[in-house]
Amino acid sequence: MSFIKPFFCIFLLFHITSILKANTTPSNKAFNPYRIFITNRDVPKVVVGCDDLGANTLTPGNSMTWRFRMNFESSNAYGCRFYWLDDTTLGLRSYSTFTVFDESFTMPDLCGHNALLFTVRCYWLVTQDGFYFSNNNASFPSNQWQMMYGWTKV
Ligand SMILES: *[C@@H]1O[C@H](CO)[C@@H](O)[C@H](O)[C@H]1NC(C)=O
Secondary structure, three states: OOOHHHHHHHHHHHHHHHHHHHHHOOOOOOOOEEEEEEEEOOOOOEEEEEOOOEEEEEOOOOEEEEEEEOOOOOOOOEEEEEEEEOOOOOOEEEEEEEEEEOOOOHHHHHHOOOOOOOOEEEEEEEEOOEEEEEOOOOOOOOOOOEEEEOOEEO
């Protein structure tokens, strides 16, 4: 029982923070345009499948991008599956699944807020070490890129 308490407090704190933020920034969140970029840095072949967007095969240097506007319900969410294929056998080497953008405050905060008319850009970089995020297309490696997720070997 006692170990549940800290988790509950953290949950509650997160919840209250979300409510406070929701009450302070409702108008500049709705309709704010976002653009997501996913760039393959050095993985020989990656297949990326994101909700509603179909599958893309990215070789090193390739990018995929899409744009959307945050709606009133803030219900935009994009979960993506990444498959690292062996470049000769095309067998699955590693995979990863995570949300590249969701309606929570985490991703909009990471990407940055902006005036209504300016597109907020969110950058993901796919590397053999894992998945890095930045709110600008900084050169890599640099401290602008934050490692967020790793690969799972099959
Ligand atoms: C990021 O910058 C690099 C180097 O200038 C460029 O080659 C690449 O196309 C840019 N990527 C995006 C998604 O803008």
